[in-house]
Amino acid sequence: MYGTGLLKGMAITLKYFFSKKITIQYPEEMPKLPERFRGRLYIEFEKCIACGICTKTCPNDVLSLEDARDENTKKKKLISYTIDHQYCMFCNLCVENCPSNCLHFSHDFEMSRYNRADIKEVYHRPPEMDQVPAQVSAPDSGEAPEPSSDLTEDALKKQKKMEALMTALDKNPVKVLSRYVDSEDDAQILAEIIQADRSKAEKLVELMADDQEKARKVAVAFVNKEKKQRQRQTEGGE
Ligand code: SF4
Ligand code: SF4
Structure with a gap:
């Protein structure tokens, strides 16, 4: 029938005219973003x-x-x-x-x-x-205050710990590293990584002395990256 298409079109227009709007007046109105939205x-x-x-x-x-x-x-x-x-x-x-x-x-x-x-x-x-945190001033006794040596002592302690860890790593890397990764195979991979790159060994030892949990995360990240690289090399060679 003549005009049916026009009526259908008008019906669709009317339906959307009265339904909930899904467009917004950006930039006056900002969109509601999902919690896990990845912006900047x-x-x-x-x-x-x-x-x-x-x-x-x-x-x-x-x-x-x-x-x-x-x-x-x-x-x-x-x-x-x-x-x-x-x-x-x-x-x-x-x-x-x-x-x-x-x-x-x-x-x-x-x-x-x-x-x-x-x-x-x-x-x-x-x-x-x-900035060095300001020291709490002692009551004025007329004598010069003793310089605080806490930071130096802590730094020395940490240095000794790192040296001990580095020696242990040099002697038996797999045994030391197996505490930070999931398997002995991963420890073996990690040992190869740090033997090839001394800066990675130093980074890991520093974290081991500071924060075991972070050391674990970094160790696992090193191993996963190495595994990916090896897999890519294997696939590239096939
Ligand atoms: S890894 Fe690189 S590309 Fe991926 S989100 Fe981070 S900065 Fe962006
Ligand atoms: S991965 Fe390391 S360097 Fe990168 S942002 Fe985190 S702590 Fe900083």
Whole structure:
């Protein structure tokens, strides 16, 4: 019949006119995002231990960092951290592998910039992080206060512990490392990794002396990455 198509079209229009709106007046109105939405990646600078796992994990080289050795604690400290958002594919690998849980995705999705280079975000070490905490002043007895040697003692203790761990690692790596990974095979792989790369051994020993749980996470991450690389090499050779 003539006009049937028109009536059908009008019916559809009317149906949608009275149904609940699914569009919003962006940017005046902001969308309601799911809790696990992955927007802008950010770092909690103060929590980062500059282990570099995220930079090695990222498949797109989005992340880079600059570190330095702290004179007092002999630990690595983060100097600057760069996130080049334009290459991020929001895969979450860096967040999952960070042993300090300091990488997160925010709900901020408005990342367009006039220039591509402006998308890159560089975090610099805040000066407050290097300030020595003020000492509580002792009642004025007329004598010069004794300098506090707590930090040096702690640093010395830690250094001794690290030296002992490094010696044990050199003597019997598989036995020491099997406490940090799931199997003896993984310990063997980890032993090969740290024998090939002394900086990884130092990093691991530092974590073992500081925080066993973090050491475990880092050890597992090293092993998993090595396994993936070996698998890729095997597949490439076939
Ligand atoms: S989410 Fe994926 S691509 Fe983006 S920085 Fe992390 S590891 Fe790299
Ligand atoms: S993995 Fe985490 S702790 Fe390690 S360098 Fe990256 S952000 Fe820092």
